[in-house]
Amino acid sequence: MVSRPLQEPAFLILSALAREPLHGYGIAQDVEASSDGRITLRAGTLYGAIDRLVAAGLVEVDHEEVVDSRLRRYYRLTAEGGSRLAAEAERAEAQARRALERLASRTSGRSPGAAVRPVGGAVDGGVVPA
Helix, strand or coil, X not given: CCCCCCCHHHHHHHHHHCCCCEEXXXXXXXXXXXXXCCCCXXXXXXXXHHHHHHHCCCEEEEEEEEECCEEEEEEEEXXXXXXXXXXXXXXXXXXXXXXXXXXXXXXXXXXXXXXXXXXXCCECCXXXXX
């Protein structure tokens, strides 16, 4: 059975845990950094996603500690989670490669006098490549 692709936040959470166990805030910081600030996980979204990943067997609790009278729970990637992350990364890489190949064949297969007009206007000081 082929599983559904992971949503980007779940993919980034698994990726954050690939290196080492992290607590929720550490995961949120890693996700924000690795998405170049596009994805900011609020507590409810983060822990909801973690709960789903735990239920799916992709993430598990590594350990807990008390810091400033508050419980800090660390999560880690399971072996199944590592396999799923690798499969998702390979799938995304293959899709990106196909898209780039199609773009390359599109531009190399155009007629000699055809101009390429990028979305948003001209490039390189107004010169549109031919």
